Amino acid sequence: MFDFSIVTKWFDALLTQTLGLSSFWSILIECVVVGVLILTAYALIAIALIFMERKVCAYFQCRLGPMRVGPWGIFQVFADVVKMLIKEIFTVDKADKLLYCIAPFLVIVASVGTFSFLPWNKGAHILDFNVGVFMITAISSIGVLGVFLAGWGSNNKYSVISAMRGAVMMISYEMSLGLCLISSVVVTGTMQVSGIVEAQNSAWLIFQNPFVWIAFLIFLISGNAEANRGPFDLAEAESELTAGYHTEYSGMGFGFYYLAEYLNLFVISGIAATVFLGGWMPLHISGLDSFNNVMDLIPGVVWFFGKAFFVVWLLMWVKWTYPRLRIDQILKLEWKYLMPLMLLVLVLITTFEALV
Numbered sequence: 001m002f003d004f005s006i007v008t009k010w011f012d013a014l015l016t017q018t019l020g021l022s023s024f025w026s027i028l029i030e031c032v033v034v035g036v037l038i039l040t041a042y043a044l045i046a047i048a049l050i051f052m053e054r055k056v057c058a059y060f061q062c063r064l065g066p067m068r069v070g071p072w073g074i075f076q077v078f079a080d081v082v083k084m085l086i087k088e089i090f091t092v093d094k095a096d097k098l099l100y101c102i103a104p105f106l107v108i109v110a111s112v113g114t115f116s117f118l119p120w121n122k123g124a125h126i127l128d129f130n131v132g133v134f135m136i137t138a139i140s141s142i143g144v145l146g147v148f149l150a151g152w153g154s155n156n157k158y159s160v161i162s163a164m165r166g167a168v169m170m171i172s173y174e175m176s177l178g179l180c181l182i183s184s185v186v187v188t189g190t191m192q193v194s195g196i197v198e199a200q201n202s203a204w205l206i207f208q209n210p211f212v213w214i215a216f217l218i219f220l221i222s223g224n225a226e227a228n229r230g231p232f233d234l235a236e237a238e239s240e241l242t243a244g245y246h247t248e249y250s251g252m253g254f255g256f257y258y259l260a261e262y263l264n265l266f267v268i269s270g271i272a273a274t275v276f277l278g279g280w281m282p283l284h285i286s287g288l289d290s291f292n293n294v295m296d297l298i299p300g301v302v303w304f305f306g307k308a309f310f311v312v313w314l315l316m317w318v319k320w321t322y323p324r325l326r327i328d329q330i331l332k333l334e335w336k337y338l339m340p341l342m343l344l345v346l347v348l349i350t351t352f353e354a355l356v
Contacts, residue, residue: 002299005123034126038116042263049262050077052309053316060320084258089251092154099153104249104256107146111260111267113139117193118270121280121300125194132193133181136271137174140226143260144170147228147235150257151245162244165327166228166235172334173225173232179342180219183212183349184275197279202286204278211348216276218342220315223268225330228261230319234327265312273307280304 011033015026051066051074058065066073092100117136119125129135144167151163185191187209188199196205206212225232236244246257273279280300284292325333 002121003123004121008123038112038126042112042115042259045266046259046262047077047081049266049312050080052312053262056313056316057320060317084252084255087251089253092156092248095155095248096153099149100248103146103150103153104246104253105146106149107143107260108256110140110143110146111263113142114267114271115263118267118304119193119197119274119279120304124301128192128194130190130192133185133191133196136193137178137181140267141174143264146260147245150249154245154248156248158242159245159247162235162247166245169232169234169327169330170226170228172331173222173338176218176222176334176338176342177226179339179346180215180222181271181275183215183342183346186346186350186353187212193274196275197281200278200281202284204281204283205276209349209352211345211352212276214345215342215349216272218338218345219272219276220311222334222338223272224315224318225334227264227268227315229265229315231322231325232330233319233324234330265315266308269311269315270304270308272311273304277307277311278303279307 012026012030015021015029016023021029054073054076055065057063066076069076069079091097114136116126117128117132117139119128127135147170148163148167151159151161151166154160184196184205187205188196190196190199199205200208206216228235246254249257280303282292282295282298282300282303284295
């Protein structure tokens with residue numbers, strides 16, 4: 001398995017030793033390069049997910065999806081990006097200008113922050129703190145403020161109702177998400193994201209403990225709700241609330257929410273792939289050394305993206321299969337079923353680890 005830290009160490013040595021730059025300038029250049037890479041990957045993955053969403057939706061509805069702009073409609077998303085960039089950005093009368101303008105940036109900050117914790121390959125992670133799981137939950141919670149402030153600052157009754165729905169739902173389902181991540185900490189014994197992946201060297205987490213499967217399924221359900229995806233998209237119920245909390249946004253103000261929705265889908269899928277499916281670790285089966293050697297030939301980044309997009313496809317399948325739930329049904333599902341069940345599963349996982 002290729003260790004990407006070789007490349008990062010070579011680049012650091014190039015700046016400090018070959019070019020003779022001071023530590024300040026070398027760190028500054030490295031931060032700029034990393035920032036550009038993050039934003040580039042952020043934009044490209046969002047474009048891929050938007051195109052994938054349209055094609056998956058069309059498949060389940062027995063349609064073809066976008067086909068006119070470019071072969072198989074692959075340039076349709078780029079046309080939409082250009083349209084969004086040149087659209088007029090208007091302001092709303094009697095809106096709270098400060099909250100109205102800050103809200104989209106809070107959503108993007110939360111999305112990019114959690115996106116930076118995803119380990120693409122061995123040695124290829126941007127942020128890797130020893131309390132990584134805690135940091136992921138803390139940074140992702142900033143997105144709730146972006147949703148609520150958008151509705152409150154827009155001075156629109158539909159947006160306020162949508163923001164209240166979204167905030168209540170996201171705060172509620174963060175409980176189950178946190179418990180699912182704690183279960184992985186119990187099994188692996190570390191909160192560091194790279195450590196969680198390394199602990200799955202011999203077997204993915206879902207194969208190490210028989211109760212982790214339940215935690216994985218609860219994580220997918222809660223993550224779908226956290227990303228405001230169907231059937232948990234009550235905050236954007238078009239038949240009731242027009243466009244929801246971002247009704248009064250246009251241009252890139254709306255574009256930030258549009259990007260964040262799809263990248264949050266990828267972040268949830270990436271975290272699920274990292275924590276429960278081994279991240280960039282290949283599939284190993286005990287006793288089949290030849291099979292394991294073949295699996296090791298596949299690059300880690302291929303494993304990570306393959307697992308992440310598989311989870312993305314599952315969540316899209318759910319969205320275009322089940323109808324939208326009512327807000328009381330969504331909250332009842334979390335507080336009466338998912339969270340008590342996850343507490344029980346956490347006890348069972350801990351007991352199993354203690355006995356084994």
